[in-house]
Amino acid sequence: xxxxxxxIPGFRHKNPIPxxxxxxxxxxxxxxxxxxxxxxxxxxxxxAQCRFMFAHLRSIIEAAGGxxxxxxxxxxxxxxxxxxxxxxxxxxxxxxxxxxxxxxxxLQAELEGRLxxxxxxxxxxx
Numbered sequence: 094x095x096x097x098x099x100x101i102p103g104f105r106h107k108n109p110i111p112x113x114x115x116x117x118x119x120x121x122x123x124x125x126x127x128x129x130x131x132x133x134x135x136x137x138x139x140x141a142q143c144r145f146m147f148a149h150l151r152s153i154i155e156a157a158g159g160x161x162x163x164x165x166x167x168x169x170x171x172x173x174x175x176x177x178x179x180x181x182x183x184x185x186x187x188x189x190x191x192x193x194x195x196x197x198x199x200l201q202a203e204l205e206g207r208l209x210x211x212x213x214x215x216x217x218x219x
Contacts (some may be wrong), residue, residue, distance in 0.1 A: 101152045103130025112153045118158050118218040125149045126211040139179045139209040146212060147183045159218040161187055164195040169212045170202040180210065 098111035099120070104124060113122040125159070127142025128135055128149075136142045137150055169180060177199060188194040195214075204211060 098159075099153055100216045101149065101156050103133075104128060104149045104152070111155060112149075115157050115218070120154065120159060120163070120214075120216040120218055121178075122150070122153055122213045122215075124211050124213055125153065126208055135207045137207075139176055140182075142181045142209050146210060147187050149158070150212070150214060151187070154194045154214075154216055154218075157216075157218065159216055162193070163216040163218045164213050165217055166196040166198070167212050167214045169197065169199045169210065170204065171199060172204050172209045174199055175202045176209075 094117045094143070097115045099113040099115060100111050104125075108203050110123050113120055125146055125203070126135065126149075129141075129145055129147040130149075136186075150164075150167075154161060154163060157175060171177070171180065184194075184197070
């Protein structure tokens with residue numbers, strides 16, 4: 094099988110890497126953060142960063158030919174894990190069915206610049 098790089102408009106890494114890579118039906122993302130696609134800058138505040146992060150996740154998986162139903166696991170890094178309410182709001186909006194949510198692991202981390210949150214994901218495309 095051939096590896097395919099996935100790129101979406103409005104969200105690029107500083108380094109020469111794709112947003113995600115797919116081999117067969119397995120899709121793995123690089124780091125996804127809360128950059129505003131209109132400005133290319135990190136959004137102001139945790140809530141906005143969460144919204145953009147989940148929007149980028151959706152765009153990446155759709156660009157690969159899947160849907161958010163294909164997400165198996167999301168790993169999240171937060172500057173302050175005690176502020177997970179903003180993360181959980183977007184999580185529940187994207188994954189409202191408690192019987193069909195992906196696994197999630199949230200870690201506290203020192204993040205670059207104004208970043209409050211970032212994630213990556215693994216999906217198995219149907």
